[in-house]
Amino acid sequence: xxxxxxxxxxxxxxxxxxxxxxxxxxxxxxxxxxxxxxxxxxxxxxxxxxxxxxxxxxxxxxxxxxxxxxxxxxxxxxxxxxxxxxxxxxxxxxxxxxxxxxxxxxxxxxxxxxxxxxxxxxxxxxxxxxxxxxxxxxxxxxxxxxxxxxxxxxxxxxxxxxxxxxxxxxxxxxxxxxxxxxxxxxxxxxxxxxxxxxxxxxxxxxxxxxxxxxxxxxxxxxxxxxxxxxxxxxxxxxxxxxxxxxxxxxxxxxxxxxxxxxxxxxxxxxxxxxxxxxxxxxxxxxxxxxxxxxxxxxxxxxxxxxxxxxxxxxxxxxxxxxxxxxxxxxxxxxxxxxxxxxxxxxxxxxxxxxxxxxxxxxxxxxxxxxxxxxxxxxxxxxxxxxxxxxxxxxxxxxxxxxxxxxxxxxxxxxxxxxxxxxxxxxxxxxxxxxxxxxxxxxxxxxxxxxxxxxxxxxxxxxxxxxxxxxxxxxxxxxxxxxxxxxxxxxxxxxxxxxxxxxxxxxxxxxxxxxxx
Amino acid sequence: xxxxxxxxxxxxxxxxxxxxxxxxxxxxxxxxxxxxxxxxxxxxxxxxxxxxxxxxxxxxxxxxxxxxxxxxxxxxxxxxxxxxxxxxxxxxxxxxxxxxxxxxxxxxxxxxxxxxxxxxxxxxxxxxxxxxxxxxxxxxxxxxxxxxxxxxxxxxxxxxxxxxxxxxxxxxxxxxxxxxxxxxxxxxxxxxxxxxxxxxxxxxxxxxxxxxxxxxxxxxxxxxxxxx
Numbered sequence: 001x002x003x004x005x006x007x008x009x010x011x012x013x014x015x016x017x018x019x020x021x022x023x024x025x026x027x028x029x030x031x032x033x034x035x036x037x038x039x040x041x042x043x044x045x046x047x048x049x050x051x052x053x054x055x056x057x058x059x060x061x062x063x064x065x066x067x068x069x070x071x072x073x074x075x076x077x078x079x080x081x082x083x084x085x086x087x088x089x090x091x092x093x094x095x096x097x098x099x100x101x102x103x104x105x106x107x108x109x110x111x112x113x114x115x116x117x118x119x120x121x122x123x124x125x126x127x128x129x130x131x132x133x134x135x136x137x138x139x140x141x142x143x144x145x146x147x148x149x150x151x152x153x154x155x156x157x158x159x160x161x162x163x164x165x166x167x168x169x170x171x172x173x174x175x176x177x178x179x180x181x182x183x184x185x186x187x188x189x190x191x192x193x194x195x196x197x198x199x200x201x202x203x204x205x206x207x208x209x210x211x212x213x214x215x216x217x218x219x220x221x222x223x224x225x226x227x228x229x230x231x232x233x234x235x236x237x238x239x240x241x242x243x244x245x246x247x248x249x250x251x252x253x254x255x256x257x258x259x260x261x262x263x264x265x266x267x268x269x270x271x272x273x274x275x276x277x278x279x280x281x282x283x284x285x286x287x288x289x290x291x292x293x294x295x296x297x298x299x300x301x302x303x304x305x306x307x308x309x310x311x312x313x314x315x316x317x318x319x320x321x322x323x324x325x326x327x328x329x330x331x332x333x334x335x336x337x338x339x340x341x342x343x344x345x346x347x348x349x350x351x352x353x354x355x356x357x358x359x360x361x362x363x364x365x366x367x368x369x370x371x372x373x374x375x376x377x378x379x380x381x382x383x384x385x386x387x388x389x390x391x392x393x394x395x396x397x398x399x400x401x402x403x404x405x406x407x408x409x410x411x412x413x414x415x416x417x418x419x420x421x422x423x424x425x426x427x428x429x430x431x432x433x434x435x436x437x438x439x440x441x442x443x444x445x446x447x448x449x450x451x452x453x454x455x456x457x458x459x460x461x462x463x464x465x466x467x468x469x470x471x472x473x474x475x476x477x478x479x480x481x482x483x484x485x486x487x488x489x490x491x492x493x494x495x496x497x498x499x500x501x502x503x504x505x506x507x508x509x510x511x512x513x514x515x516x
Numbered sequence: 517x518x519x520x521x522x523x524x525x526x527x528x529x530x531x532x533x534x535x536x537x538x539x540x541x542x543x544x545x546x547x548x549x550x551x552x553x554x555x556x557x558x559x560x561x562x563x564x565x566x567x568x569x570x571x572x573x574x575x576x577x578x579x580x581x582x583x584x585x586x587x588x589x590x591x592x593x594x595x596x597x598x599x600x601x602x603x604x605x606x607x608x609x610x611x612x613x614x615x616x617x618x619x620x621x622x623x624x625x626x627x628x629x630x631x632x633x634x635x636x637x638x639x640x641x642x643x644x645x646x647x648x649x650x651x652x653x654x655x656x657x658x659x660x661x662x663x664x665x666x667x668x669x670x671x672x673x674x675x676x677x678x679x680x681x682x683x684x685x686x687x688x689x690x691x692x693x694x695x696x697x698x699x700x701x702x703x704x705x706x707x708x709x710x711x712x713x714x715x716x717x718x719x720x721x722x723x724x725x726x727x728x729x730x731x732x733x734x735x736x737x738x739x740x741x742x743x744x
């Protein structure tokens with residue numbers, strides 16, 4: 001019961017963020033980037049556009065409206081596949097349109113009709129809606145999956161030069177059943193088929209959830225970890241409802257390089273937005289060859305611990321032990337911690353603490369509350385906050401460094417969205433301040449770190465914090481003074497942090513963000 | 517459960533015994549890991565650790581916290597303590613004591629100050645060691661880092677500027693404290709360290725890292741500036 005209470009408190013202390021701005025959408029296409037802007041379209045053809053992937057606004061509608069479009073960029077063309085019922089369901093068709101740009105302000109913005117690439121006749125076991133398009137990185141072949149709950153998810157091959165069917169007379173392959181909103185991608189020797197299970201379009205009562213199977217061949221069979229074929233309803237859960245969000249659906253992969261992947265999707269109901277269907281972007285994690293959904297950064301107060309060294313980021317000030325300095329205790333007679341020790345403990349020595357010693361610093365009886373080296377004080381020691389110990393901290397800039405985590409004030413960081421700081425796909429930029437203060441972590445000229453006396457909003461004080469495939473975090477400044485390089489917080493030594501180019505093969509730039 | 521302060525007495529006895537034996541066998545040894553250097557210059561091994569140092573016999577000192585260590589190293593002990601490039605056998609007066617600089621070369625990645633002091637019959641606890649070496653660079657090398665580890669606290673200066681410091685009761689860890697990016701001048705660069713020990717084992721290690729955090733290549737180590 002106590003554990004459950006602690007979990008509740010931890011969740012309450014963190015605030016989850018969905019995307020910002022106008023993010024109302026249903027069945028979004030995979031988010032794609034064009035001329036520095038991010039684009040997606042949903043059912044009905046309504047478009048959303050964003051300059052940074054965090055704050056969205058209404059964009060231009062597609063000229064062909066329909067159900068659940070998908071988009072892919074190949075060469076100098078953006079192909080959009082969009083379905084429509086052409087009679088009573090499940091009679092439907094998927095059409096392709098293309099343009100050289102997605103930017104309506106570009107002189108190249110002109111949509112061309114590409115024709116029908118898949119159909120269902122209303123009787124066969126297929127409903128030709130919800131297209132998902134996939135370019136195989138191994139051989140450059142282009143594939144389209146489509147289908148909804150009536151019958152199978154099907155696969156047909158497209159021509160990457162035209163976006164059209166390679167052979168319209170080829171019989172589609174059946175890949176999965178009992179799902180919709182399919183999509184595919186390739187990762188480390190496997191093809192992955194994503195499908196959305198459950199019911200949509202019921203607001204907070206929607207059971208939508210995204211599941212995945214994998215195959216060595218693009219044509220399947222796609223099995224889940226239990227060996228159940230997706231064509232028999234198999235599929236490992238990738239993401240379901242959670243927190244204040246209900247009903248995830250319509251997976252679309254976003255690959256940022258360096259092994260960093262995310263995915264776009266929609267929630268059937270965001271409870272904080274009145275149950276509206278909204279766009280979201282989540283990190284894609286990997287474990288044992290299976291993807292799962294990660295978390296975007298949540299506001300809170302944390303320890304920031306290096307995966308490489310196990311030491312924690314701290315402002316470089318002299319720490320005060322939580323509860324005040326205690327002596328280490330000398331070694332008295334035989335036995336550990338038995339008779340009083342032979343000399344004063346080190347922490348209690350003159351000039352080594354700053355506050356009066358809380359303990360005698362000598363070996364003594366070891367029972368709880370019994371004092372001495374191991375007995376403690378007999379009462380809970382409150383958490384240390386900055387107000388308790390900051391009177392001796394220097395006023396100006398202070399270095400950042402790393403040390404063993406000892407629950408001290410200079411080791412606890414508050415991570416919070418930076419007002420008007422903009423964002424990146426999935427999250428706002430954050431400020432990172434010593435908890436209980438306005439002292440802000442910042443990048444310096446030359447790619448080093450400093451803790452400024454106050455947050456002033458500069459790009460060097462804004463941090464992009466993203467989950468990596470192993471669920472650790474990459475922490476990057478938005479800007480580095482006098483540099484255009486992209487660098488990440490790096491544990492260059494056990495006691496030393498810096499900024500350096502991200503290396504996906506190293507643990508130097510991987511961090512654990514833990515509740516203090 | 518770690519009681520590092522129990523074994524120094526036992527360990528020290530063993531080391532002292534070994535030191536006596538080795539003194540009879542090799543005239544210029546400082547315990548089992550340190551010998552007198554030969555030759556004017558030496559390139560670091562592939563792992564980059566600097567093996568050749570001039571070390572002053574220990575000075576009594578007490579304190580490992582940030583403020584205590586800074587107070588210790590900023591105290592005036594002898595003339596030119598932040599500028600001198602000593603020679604093997606040079607002597608300085610600190611308080612009532614006459615202390616000698618010794619040229620040493622370690623057989624290991626680290627310099628064992630316990631071996632050093634114990635072989636000389638000097639105290640190993642609550643002491644300050646000064647160490648100096650010359651890093652010769654064939655060209656100006658920007659973007660490199662000094663990476664050090666020490667037992668216990670230590671402060672490091674390159675060409676007179678403090679570039680790294682680690683505090684507290686700690687053991688030597690390779691690349692524990694790493695400087696910000698710095699520049700090695702073409703020619704001689706003076707690297708100076710102050711290591712403060714409270715009790716028990718005491719040692720340090722140091723190397724330079726390149727822009728990829730790999731051991732820096734192309735430098736040599738000497739105990740005197742070229743031509744001196």
